[in-house]
Amino acid sequence: MIVGQQKDFDEIKKMISGYNRILVLGCQTCVAISFAGGMREVEILASMIRMDRKMAGQDIEIVEDATLRQCDFEFLDSVENRVDNCDAVLSLACGVGVQALAERYPDKVILPGLNTTFMGLTEKMGVWSERCAGCGNCILDKTGGLCPIARCSKGLFNGPCGGSMDGKCEISPDVDCVWQLIIDRLTALNQLEKLEEIFPIKDWDVSGHGGTRKIVREDLTA
Amino acid sequence: MFSKVGSVLVIGGGIAGIQASLDLADSGYFVYLIEKASFIGGKTAQLDKTYPLNDCSFCIRSDKHMECISHTNIKILTLSEVKDIKGSSGDFEATIIQHPRYVDIDKCTNCGLCAERCPEEVNDEFNEGLGKRKVIYLEFPEAAPNSYVIDRKNCLHFTEAGCNICKEACMEKAIDFDQKEQNISLNVGSIIFAAGFDSIIPPYYDYDKLPNVITSMEFERIHSLNGPYGGHLVRPSDRKEPSNIAWLQCIGSRDIYHNYCSSVCCMYAIKQAILARRSNKMLNATIFFMDMRVCGKDHERYYNHAKNEDNIRFVRSKVHNVFPVSGTDDLLIRYADEQGNIYEEIFNMVVLSLGLEPSHDAVRLAGNLGITLDKNNFVETSSFTPVNTSIPGIYVCGAFNAPKDISESITEASAAACASSLNAVSKVALPEPFEVTEQKPVPAGLIIGGGVTGMVSGLCLADQGYKVYLVEKTNKLGGHALKLRKTFKGEDVKSYIKELIDKVENHPLIDVCLNSEVKHTDGYAGNFSTRIAISSSTETKNIKHGVTIISTGADFLRTSEYLYGKNSRVLIWFHTDKILSEEPNTIEKANTWVFILCVGSREPERPYCSKICCSSALRNAMELKKLNPDMEIYVLYRDMRTYGLIEDLYTEARDKGIVFIRYKLDGKPEVEEDQDGKLMVRVKDNLLGEDLIIQPDFVTLQTAIVPGNNENLAKLFKLPVDQDGFLKEAHKKFKPVEFTAKGIYFAGLVHSPKPIDEAISQAQAAAAKAVTVLSREYISTNTEVASIDLKLCVACLTCARICPAGALIINGMGKPYIEPQKCFGCGICAVECPVKAISLEHFNNDLILTECEAFL
């Protein structure tokens, strides 16, 4: 899922200054799960904004709402009225959602309340970590199901660097060296020989370096 | 045939009476609960905190009070006494006198205006006379029933005719001076005496003259937040904080007038010392004691903690005198240490740890009814029927049976509920469960473990008409009790077990599965399903049952100390039992016998007391003496823990001339053998400061009780295990036979070491709890259960991750589901749900929000 993190309140404040009717719109999917942009967070943020404005002696009208997914136009229809009636929409969806909103309502000011951080998973309640960099060319079959692109600080393909110490990455002792994990796992799977194969130079074309990516499935298109 | 009556009379509204009432009421019986005072709760209500958790006593018990007050199957009669009881089991006729309260409970709103205006002040008994209260008063703010009461004896309306101040003050017109004493006649099927205890009046120590010599109950009141000094630990004479306090143990216990141990004083004194030290870090707390009797679950650990972490000083010496120190309110204590050195020390305050006497009123009533009492006026019961009095249909529980603490009283109360329910057959309607699902509970119980405990639980359930599956790992019923000869009271265990096995095997509703083990279990209270494997075959058996009782018992330590296993004359306790039954010649030839206690117990790697070793050693020692009066018997002990009425055995053993020598953990006895293989025991005599060398024919080791394979069990049933490896109950004090998970109970040594009578009462208690589930028309759910709006749910799993009850599961469809039987309605999931899809039935988010919004 996509993991997001709410922007600093000061930044949000600045962003919305001048707008007196705001729709705070959450997204009940990925970012809700990462406790950044679900209905719960919408309520909290809305309350803070109201209080902030009140202390500044300014009026503000806030509408709180959330869509099931902001990244699908269909879900955005349901909030049409609300969008129409506000000066700006503060979206708590990921960047995709924000842009979908902007596309669906081209005349509206759409503001991002989150920084979209990574694709990852919930390690445990309250802890999320990155797992996939969306490179477009998956090699997990060769690395025991652990991705060196997303999880090696240096993005190395052929084993750890010299900074790997006691299984930890040299950038921080809190970060596991993914290559250590890969080796451990392949050892356990008795597939260590897979590492004897040298990775060829990776094709980064599919990773976005070749421009905005698009996928078309002819069989599904109308 | 007479017709049995479906209601039960419970005499005494203390914690035991309340528990017995609740269990009976929950099983569908109608209960009359008779209480002498104006409120229920008894002595427990006066306590501040309870050991060993130092829990606020009120917090936990108040639930029980409220439950009891509001239960539709319980009729509480406060200010009432039983005048007479006629009839017999199944059909008793009880005459009750109810004294007027002069305040209408339904009208009184506790505004307190009446008391504010009342001109007359008297000593407050609830605060042990340390404070004053008005004549119209509420015993304590949380008293249940929560209504004022008039103390007629001191009320000016009655004494000086005509004072109507309170009546005029009351806005609700709740005061009614015309209320009259009422005679109430009740027809009940059985009766439970839960009359509790009275504290012994301190006989000496100048208690009446020295204000800073206080009783333990006074200490409880002083330390209580709702007590006379607002919870500030100050001494009565000058309201100053004491900087050193002495606790004197065995006041009114273990003496010629009360030659029994009151069981609870060691623990409560430690608790009080800990609390005192918490309220004043600089305070010196000293406990003067004879034997530290902390035998219950986790009690030893509590003691060790008090000694090592809380810096409480323990002095092994009985103190008989307290002298005033002239010019101060301080007190001087003179005591002798074991070496005979005499010391004098000054304390700011002295607490007398008072013992327990059976309730005087109850003794009188029981005497009139012809119930057999023992020489100390406790009700005489057998180890095998620990809650039955000498009169069929009349049962006893709590401190009127023998001195005991809250958790044991609660256990026994449930046991009494179980036993008495067999006498009162017809049931009344149960209150409607809050939410009715269509399912009925499966009318069957699964009992794991075929020892005495399991068999007793099984019979209790089967006798009430439920199917019982009794699963036993070995090839026969009986468990470790098969190795025992006699109880501490001297009853024959062997014939009891034989009888028990007969009953179990021939009971049409009991299905005994020998050589069997549980492989898998699933479900919830009222509807479990369990797979059982029989070791001899590959066959498995699936059982549906409404409740589970775990009674897998415990094991004993196979020690390597004291030459055990190397010399055949070094025995473990049950070998002694065996020799006693089978080898009288050996005994006749033996001149000297040594018992070593605490083998493997109360040591750093096993910091708990095995509870039964002292009594079993003494019982066997007495038997040996009986067969060979000339035999010299030495008992090497650390603390003689013959708690409660077992003290008798200790007295008797000393009378018979058995020699007791105390050893310390750092000076354990040494057992050696000489060239001829003869045994030699060397032990340091603390009093004389010299080594004593004994040449016994036999040495019996009282080895520790150790937990069985509870880890597996815990995993299988998802149950908590404590630090020592025994199963951990939901609450040490107030839920002694339950787990947090409903529908699954335990009994016996799987929970902690205990003697046979306590195991049996626990077995009955577990059965009583089980019946409260089985007897329901429908599987009941909790009153407040969270619910999920699946339309909103995004299956983020947050709820499943945080639910403390484990009630939230995500089904195969990726949708969360709340098991209503498990959910206890805490609302944590509702507040954490990122998409706000969860709400609490009676307590939804909007309600709180509305309240939070209502500020301007």
Place this chain on the structure above:
Amino acid sequence: MAISAKDLDPKFKFEIANIPGSELLKRCFTCGTCTAICPVSNTFSEYDPRKIIHMIILGLKDRVLSSENIWRCSHCETCKFSCPQGVHLSEIMDALQHMAVRDKYVTPDAFEKFGTAPCKAACPAHISIQGFIGMIAEGRYREGLRLIKETMPFPGICGRICHHPCEMKCNRGKVDEPLAIEYLKRFLADRGLSEDIGYVPETEEKKEEKVAVIGAGPAGLSAAYFLAIKGYPVTVFERLPVAGGMMAVGIPEYRLPRDILREEIKTIVDMGVEIKTGVSFGKDITIESLKNESYRAFFIAVGLHVSRGLNVEGENFDGIIHGINFLRDVSLKGNVTIGARTIVIGGGNVAIDVALTALRSGAKEVEMVCLESREEMPAWEHEIKDALDEGIKINNSWGPKRFIEENGKVKSVEFKRCTAVFDEKGRFNPQYDESELMTLEADTVLLSIGQACDMSFADGVPDLDVSPRGPSVKDPITLETNIQGLFVGGDASYGPRSVVEAVASGREAAISIDRYLKGEDIGADRPLEWKGIELEPQDVEHLARQQMQRLSITRRRNSFEEIDSGFSEQQARLEAGRCLRICGTQSKGNRGQGSGVGE
């Protein structure tokens, strides 16, 4: 050094425990109370009673019996009721001492070397005086009372009228003044009555054998009391309509209020003793009739209830009354008419009681006349002082010559000078100088010159050896007579003495009767003699003896209200605090104080 099997005698503990009084020995669970509370332990660190008991239980016979420590117990009984298991240290030490002598660990003169406090030794009833005083000092009143009642059923009575020989011997007297032992005893008794902490001794399991006691005076009642403790059914037969003997009809009420007497007799009745008053032995019942009622043992203590005669002319005129008859009538009837001018003849304590009672019965003027000089008077000094205080004139060294009548009623008495009361051998043999005469006018003359035994009891037991003075005792220690199972005691057997001596007599009789009924040797180990240890107290702060409040002289007149009002609690504790507490102990070593260590 290790103790091994050869040092141990497992039978030892049973041997000791079989000795009466030591039964509970084995109950000891070494709590240490005895050691902490023992005044001897507190001054002499070698003495640790707990260790001794422990050694007995272990069987260290040689070590215990050869130890000097077993001789150090001062029998103060301070520990008696403090042992939670009721082990009686003092009795056990006694048993050990006797065993040590018997088994020749020491020579019998060891008994001489150690003893007890002089007060206890001096008390005829051997009350553990230092013990009960210690208990008062510690506020353990109930236990103090109980301790007294172990050897004395009448603390309230003896706390008032005892001649307290104990106080003469009190070591404190060497410092300033002796302890007010009598009054302290009274304090405990009064407190017992007023605060309902009165102590009714526990009685042993009821026995079969019935015992009859003739005479409900202090000796008879005491015997009944101690026999009741042993569990015997006892009946006391009394000729008078009230129980108490001289305590009821001899000692005037202003010295001994009757409710005190009643309460202390009631205690005995509460213990199961039956008292039948108005029954004359020799007339209504006899030994034979009692035997037929299956009484198995008898104690005769009929007292001295008739007055001696003067053998003087005119002795039988109206208005001449025998003092003890007068006292009895006042006690029984309450109101006896008496002339305005009264003469009392006699110089003993009874004469003073008679004189003071006369004063309270309406006499305007009371004069005493006695043979003895002021110094020779047998009455105690404080009693004489009381009489003088109340305005009684005492005429010393006069003997009655003749009585002079008018209309058959006495008018005056003529006295002759007495020159000597005793001869050179000290025998009573008065000499007179007939030339020196004195005549005193009198409306009433009260004769108080001695008491004798009313021998009519002998009709009830014709076989009993008697002398003209009363029943003959075969053995003054066991109080046996020539008849098996019949014992005599009290004043009738030894002459006029005090209540406490009668109590001692009754107790000895009870011991004898108990042993007789059990078929034991009556005379063994008797008498129990106590040696009081003299002490030279040094560096003791002077503290004044507490004084009792007394009724003013004016209020005493015409009133039988009690003169002495007793100690307040504060006074009692201050007074008890004066006790040296180390009497009877040999060593003066002092123990250190400080903080003991915990476990």
Place this chain on the structure above:
Amino acid sequence: MQYPSNIRIVKVPCIGTIGAIHILKALENGADGVCLVGCSEGKCEYSSGNYRARKRVQYVKNLLGKLSIEKERLEIYNISAGEARKFCEVAREVTETVRSLGPIPLKTKAISNSKEE
């Protein structure tokens, strides 16, 4: 036993049911301070409600910091139901703290700022 009258009590089954939004709403709607009172640590009937609440309070305190509202306006205490007296003490203490802080800036600033305009 009395506690200050300007305290408004909202009863909840477990302190764990109070979310950040509830605290914020209360402040937003005019409360000058919020005090959460739950069972003693380790004594939660629902095992962990009070523990969660404590962490949540920290979180909301941070939010308040961002709004320049004094963090002291929010506090959490562990008081068991039997400790009425302690509750009163805490209530007084909290009232005192809040009183010394003055009305929540939400009200004062709103007024002064609007005056400036």
